[in-house]
Amino acid sequence: MSDWIPINPDNVKTVPAPREGAAVHINLFLSPYDVPEAVRGRYDQNRKKFVIDFQYASEEPTRQETVDDKLSIRLGKHSGRLYEIEVDVDRVKAKSVTLVTFVHKQVESALENLRKKRVGNVRDNFSVVQEVVSDRKDQLFRDLAGVS
16 A cells, blocks of 8 residues: 655645636635645555545545546545545556556546536635646556556
8 A cells, every 4th residue: 555645735726716707806716625645546456446445534435436437536525625536447458658648648638527516615626636746647657557
């Protein structure tokens, strides 16, 4: 199992982009509770899935949402924060080298599509998660290199 990768909040953009159509510009900051404290990527042998976990300052009950036949996510029931991305690598049917690239692109695409469907702070949380995954992709997807 991969170790947690700490996230320094000072290195994460927590000021959301201005909302379209806003007549008055107000600077809003994302709550520290909506910024993950740590992230890890791992291949879960029991589930036979590649999983990216996000750890926050506070935990809450979660619910699972299916994105497509290869990808599902786990969201906070109350906050909508992203806690987990699960990829069914057996359905991908790719060799380990192409598997890493394919899964990374699938996750990036899914996060962008999911972000567009969210509003307010939840959308901002997804933006932060996108940045975290992109910045740490080498570490997060390392466990996939041995999966085939």
